[in-house]
């Protein structure tokens with residue numbers, strides 16, 4: 539496994555593989571890898587000839603400095619996990635390599651990026667889109683894998699590829715959960731014991747909404763009320779949003795239908811957790 543700190547070197551390695559007609563893949567991450575990340579890596583490994591994973595804790599996408607400082611960093615353990623998965627290249631740039639100072643350009647998305655996470659975390663998606671655009675230039679052509687865990691991010695990246703005519707297929711991978719339903723996240727390791735015990739309530743509230751839909755309720759107001767009541771049983775959580783949206787446009791819906799998306803964000807202590815799920819198809823989700 540090659541570990542590459544220079545983006546130009548990574549670009550050249552992808553290029554050489556493409557000249558050899560190899561299908562190139564990229565899994566962008568911020569490290570502190572867990573099973574969720576590894577599911578993306580496994581899927582990509584099965585579909586690509588040459589697979590790179592990037593690890594970069596992108597300061598540009600943290601609107602909260604403390605959140606950036608607290609973000610877990612476990613590079614050596616990450617490298618061991620990626621080597622065991624047969625990854626060909628790890629792209630591990632420094633801050634200065636990724637974003638040379640003085641920073642004068644950003645990819646600033648609008649529309650999809652202004653709601654939900656975008657509304658609560660100003661500048662977040664500009665930071666994400668900018669770093670992903672840089673990584674996409676390094677990849678140039680191929681497949682890129684993102685988790686549905688960050689559902690809004692996935693929608694924005696898919697749209698970015700369309701609008702900038704990038705020859706990159708963006709592939710979404712289903713959420714990987716702990717046995718108690720909590721969506722895996724690098725931030726979970728920041729939870730205290732008490733917070734960790736309370737955290738599955740987020741997923742439970744989604745399941746309440748899904749069950750409400752399965753039993754015939756379609757009015758979002760009523761479904762969301764049921765879910766919020768469930769989440770309120772766990773006083774450690776402070777809800778930011780809990781809503782049902784059109785999965786492509788992220789527009790808020792008045793009436794839920796199959797494939798509508800439930801999106802939730804809530805704070806527990808200092809940690810912000812997000813989760814989501816499709817409405818309907820309960821059996822397929824289990």
Ligand code: AMP
Nearest residue numbers: 567568569574684685687688713714722
């Ligand atoms: P991050 O390191 O948090 O930026 O995540 C890197 C990629 O892994 C993103 O595309 C995430 O959506 C994805 N990811 C993170 N957690 C999960 C999970 N529990 N299930 C599936 N994908 C995930």
